Amino acid sequence: xxxxxxxxxxxxxxxxxxxxxxxxxxxxxxxxxxxxxxxxxxxxxxxxxxxxxxxxxxxxxxxxxxxxxxxxxxxxxxxxxxxxxxxxxxxxxxxxxxxxxxxxxxxxxxxxxxxxxxxxxxxxxxxxxxxxxxxxxxxxxxxxxxxxxxxxxxxxxxxxxxxxxxxxxxxxxxxxxxxxxxxxxxxxxxxxxxxxxxxxxxxxxxxxxxxxxxxxxxxxxxxxxxxxxxxxxxxxxxxxxxxxxxxxxxxxxxxxxxxxxxxxxxxxxxx
Amino acid sequence: xxxxxxxxxxxxxxxxxxxxxxxxxxxxxxxxxxxxxxxxxxxxxxxxxxxxxxxxxxxxxxxxxxxxxxxxxxxxxxxxxxxxxxxxxxxxxxxxxxxxxxxxxxxxxxxxxxxxxxxxxxxxxxxxxxxxxxxxxxxxxxxxxxxxxxxxxxxxxxxxxxxxxxxxxxxxxxxxxxxxxxxxxxxxxxxxxxxxxxxxxxxxxxxxxxxxxxxxxxxxxxxxxxxxxxxxxxxxxxxxxxxxxxxxxxxxxxxxxxxxxxxxxxxxxxxxxxxxxxxxxxxxxxxxxxxxxxxxxxxxxxxxxxxxxxxxxxxxxxxxxxxx
Numbered sequence: 193x194x195x196x197x198x199x200x201x202x203x204x205x206x207x208x209x210x211x212x213x214x215x216x217x218x219x220x221x222x223x224x225x226x227x228x229x230x231x232x233x234x235x236x237x238x239x240x241x242x243x244x245x246x247x248x249x250x251x252x253x254x255x256x257x258x259x260x261x262x263x264x265x266x267x268x269x270x271x272x273x274x275x276x277x278x279x280x281x282x283x284x285x286x287x288x289x290x291x292x293x294x295x296x297x298x299x300x301x302x303x304x305x306x307x308x309x310x311x312x313x314x315x316x317x318x319x320x321x322x323x324x325x326x327x328x329x330x331x332x333x334x335x336x337x338x339x340x341x342x343x344x345x346x347x348x349x350x351x352x353x354x355x356x357x358x359x360x361x362x363x364x365x366x367x368x369x370x371x372x373x374x375x376x377x378x379x380x381x382x383x384x385x386x387x388x389x390x391x392x393x394x395x396x397x398x399x400x401x402x403x404x405x406x407x408x409x410x411x412x413x414x415x416x417x418x419x420x421x422x423x424x425x426x427x428x429x430x431x432x433x434x435x436x437x438x439x440x441x442x443x444x445x446x447x448x449x450x451x452x453x454x455x456x457x458x459x460x461x462x463x
Numbered sequence: 464x465x466x467x468x469x470x471x472x473x474x475x476x477x478x479x480x481x482x483x484x485x486x487x488x489x490x491x492x493x494x495x496x497x498x499x500x501x502x503x504x505x506x507x508x509x510x511x512x513x514x515x516x517x518x519x520x521x522x523x524x525x526x527x528x529x530x531x532x533x534x535x536x537x538x539x540x541x542x543x544x545x546x547x548x549x550x551x552x553x554x555x556x557x558x559x560x561x562x563x564x565x566x567x568x569x570x571x572x573x574x575x576x577x578x579x580x581x582x583x584x585x586x587x588x589x590x591x592x593x594x595x596x597x598x599x600x601x602x603x604x605x606x607x608x609x610x611x612x613x614x615x616x617x618x619x620x621x622x623x624x625x626x627x628x629x630x631x632x633x634x635x636x637x638x639x640x641x642x643x644x645x646x647x648x649x650x651x652x653x654x655x656x657x658x659x660x661x662x663x664x665x666x667x668x669x670x671x672x673x674x675x676x677x678x679x680x681x682x683x684x685x686x687x688x689x690x691x692x693x694x695x696x697x698x699x700x701x702x703x704x705x706x707x708x709x710x711x712x713x714x715x716x717x718x719x720x721x722x723x724x725x726x727x728x729x730x731x732x733x734x735x736x737x738x739x740x741x742x743x744x745x746x747x748x749x750x751x752x753x754x755x756x757x758x759x760x761x762x763x764x765x766x767x768x769x770x771x772x773x774x775x776x777x778x779x780x781x782x783x784x785x786x787x
Contacts, residue, residue, distance in 0.1 A: 203583050204595060211602045214613040214659065217624070221616065230617070230624030278504035285497035293501065295777065300512045302773040304720035306742035307762035310522060310749050311515035314532065334511035337504060366496065395606040397723045402750060413608045417727075427616050434609035445604035446597060 218438070221431035228428055243432035253433055255408055256415035259325060260394055263411060266329035267336055267393040268386045274333070275340035276382060280374065282341070283348035284356075294345075301338045305398050313402050323409045331399060336389035343388070347381025348374070384448045391441055412437045516766075523763045527756035544760035553736075553744075562719060562740040562765075565650050569718040572658040574711055577665025582695070584666065585673050596667060603663035611727045614656045618642060620729075643729040646737045656724050661717065665710045672706035673699065705779065712776040719769055722746070741765040 217233060225240045226232025247253045281287075282294055312331055313322075321327030351374060359369040375382075400411045407418075416433055419426045525531070526540045548554055580599065584592050605613075618625050620641045629635040642648035676699060684694045700707070722742045725731045731738055733747040741761060749758025 200583070200586060204587070204591070207580055207583065208595065208598055210659070211599045211663075214610060214617070215601050215605065217617060218609070218613045229622045230619065230627045234624055274503045274507060277500040281497040281500035287494070287497045290497075293505075296508070298777065299770075299773055300508060302716050302769050302776075303512065303516060304722075304742060304762070304765055304769055306720060306722060306745050307519050307759075307766045308512065308515050309746065310755055310759050310762060311518035312511070313750075314518070314755075315515065317532070318535075331511060334507050337507055338512075341504060366493075395608065397608050398726075398746070413606070416608065416612065425616075425619070427619065427622070430612055431616065434612055438605055438609050441606055442601060442604045446600055 215438075218431050218434055221428055222435045223432075224428075227431065233427075233431075243428040244436070247429050247432045247436070251418065251429065251433075252407070253412070253415060253436065256410050256412045257436070259409060260411040260413075262325050263329045263332060264390045264393040266326065267332040268389045270329070270333040271336040271340050271389045272382055272386045275337055275344050275385060276378070278337075278341045279344035279348050280370070283345045297338045297341050301342075305335075309398055309402055312399065316403060322403050323406045325409070328400060328403050328411070329393070331403075332389075332393040332396060335396070335399075336392045339392075340385045340389055343385050344378065344381055347378045347385075351377045387444045387448045391444060394437075394441060519759045519766075520763055522756055522759035525756040525759075527754075527759070529753040532753075532755065538756075540756075544757050545764075547757070548760055548764065557737060558739055558741050558744045558761075561646070561650065561738065562742075565654065565721070565740060566715060566718040568650075568654050569657040569661065569721075570711060570714045572654060573661040573714050573718075574665055574707070576658060577662040577710070578669050578707075580662065580666040581669035581673055584670050596670075599663040599666060602659055605660065607660065607723045608727065610660055611656055611724050614652060614659075615728060618652050644735060649728065649730070649735075649738045653721070653724055653728065657718060657721060661714055665714065668710050669703065669706060672703045676702050708779040709776075712772060712779065715772055716769055716776070719772070720765065741768075 220236050221227040221233035222243055223239045223241070224233055224236030225238045225242075226236060227243065282290060282297075316322055316327050316331065319327070321330075355373055355377070356369055359373045364372065395413060396411075397413045400414045401417075404410055404414060410418075412433070416430060416437070419430045419433070521537075523544055524541060525538050526543070527538060531538055584595060587595065617623055620626060620639055620643065626635065626639055630637070630639070642652065680698050680702070681694055684698050689697065720742055721740065725738065725740055725743050726746070728738075729735075731743065733739065733743070733751050739747065742765060745758045745761035745765065747758075748754045748761060
């Protein structure tokens with residue numbers, strides 16, 4: 193008993209060490225005074241906020257944060273609204289081509305961004321929307337949409353039909369029913385989907401790098417690159433900026449993990 | 464269908480007085496309603512995902528350079544770009560192996576390690592399990608860009624922790640060793656990065672599947688004298704086949720189109736030609752050398768490969784389940 197418990201404890205410790213090491217190393221490099229060398233970051237002797245001050249105040253990261261936040265919020269608002277309507281359509285109505293629409297929603301998620309970036313760059317360029325936050329946001333709405341539809345579809349389908357019918361019997365029209373009955377019931381799913389759209393927009397790299405080539409229009413993922421010199425890299429600053437980027441995502445992620453896992457497994461395991 | 468088809472639901476007044484026409488128009492409206500609801504999504508997907516897909520294919524048939532971008536004129540050359548790609552030794556010796564071997568290594572690593580962690584998690588009590596799951600979520604939640612930078616920093620050639628540890632241990636001389644210039648070590652680091660980021664999804668998904676396997680199956684197998692390995696191989700694996708199929712294929716799709724994890728590494732943006740994969744190669748040809756037609760053709764090849772994997776995925780997903 194004790195030997196197997198010991199083995200299990202060692203395995204858990206190993207998994208946790210491997211999992212948490214990069215996050216630990218990132219935080220320590222960012223906060224420690226000796227964060228410019230590996231050993232200094234691993235075993236810090238004194239802590240400082242200087243790297244964060246430099247990143248936010250002198251390196252202009254506040255601008256990138258603002259840009260990323262604006263883009264992410266537009267993406268969330270746009271994709272949530274559009275996805276909710278579409279999810280209601282595929283979850284609540286039986287119509288011709290419904291399966292086709294669902295399969296298309298699944299398939300477009302597989303398309304690599306490397307294939308989309310070239311035509312989207314030309315399209316956005318033709319519309320004179322390179323280096324605009326709105327141009328990037330609109331493209332992100334499209335990126336976040338298929339997954340949002342797929343996820344919300346599950347939440348809408350989980351609302352019992354009887355609840356809707358009761359609303360109709362009480363004389364409600366469809367829009368009234370949607371607004372007063374369905375919407376409150378799928379609100380938790382909507383929050384989870386919104387968070388995912390936020391993370392998609394916040395983390396995206398290849399399109400942001402291609403569309404935004406003016407420094408004041410960078411998003412956080414692109415803004416990080418400026419700390420890389422030709423020969424040297426200011427690692428404590430990179431890690432401080434990375435910490436700032438990572439923290440909101442981590443908080444959101446822990447918040448939605450349950451819904452995510454059950455949503456993904458739904459298609460695979462049939463209870 | 465009547466004119467009500469065009470009426471958006473949001474503008475329909477609630478509680479409108481009943482009329483004789485109401486029944487038939489209500490039915491028509493109900494039939495049109497799903498399409499009205501779908502319209503914005505289909506428009507966005509069509510304009511920003513499907514149309515670009517067609518466009519990238521058309522671009523792949525052209526010699527499309529900076530001059531064409533400015534003038535907007537097309538310049539069709541048939542399948543010339545594809546002929547060039549498929550006769551280019553670079554595809555067969557560098558880009559394709561870097562993509563496919565890397566995908567096999569990362570998918571294998573992710574699925575095996577994720578499954579082992581799931582099996583470990585199942586043996587834990589509920590409190591310990593929740594704590595460990597929350598911790599491995601940290602690895603999943605780390606954005607690809609920042610995660611990649613952290614791994615580069617860990618392996619930094621001059622002052623990284625691995626370099627300093629190896630030097631202190633006497634393994635590495637004062638000159639150090641640049642593991643980013645060698646293809647094998649470059650991709651070993653990229654594999655570590657991708658497995659670290661991808662295994663939590665497998666672990667949590669397989670765990671969810673494991674918890675649905677009835678205990679009686681294991682008890683019956685144990686009564687028949689099966690050892691732990693036999694129980695895993697003959698009970699767990701067959702029961703969870705659909706779960707393994709989904710995590711394997713999803714991981715394959717994700718790992719085939721890895722971009723930032725390679726592009727951001729030293730040399731990964733084109734200066735070290737030995738380490739490019741299909742995605743980065745396409746990007747470098749398009750935006751680095753302004754050969755948009757050539758870049759598009761490479762991107763189409765990558766997309767077709769992913770599409771083939773996707774078809775397999777959909778088959779395994781829908782084999783025993785109707786979309787409902």
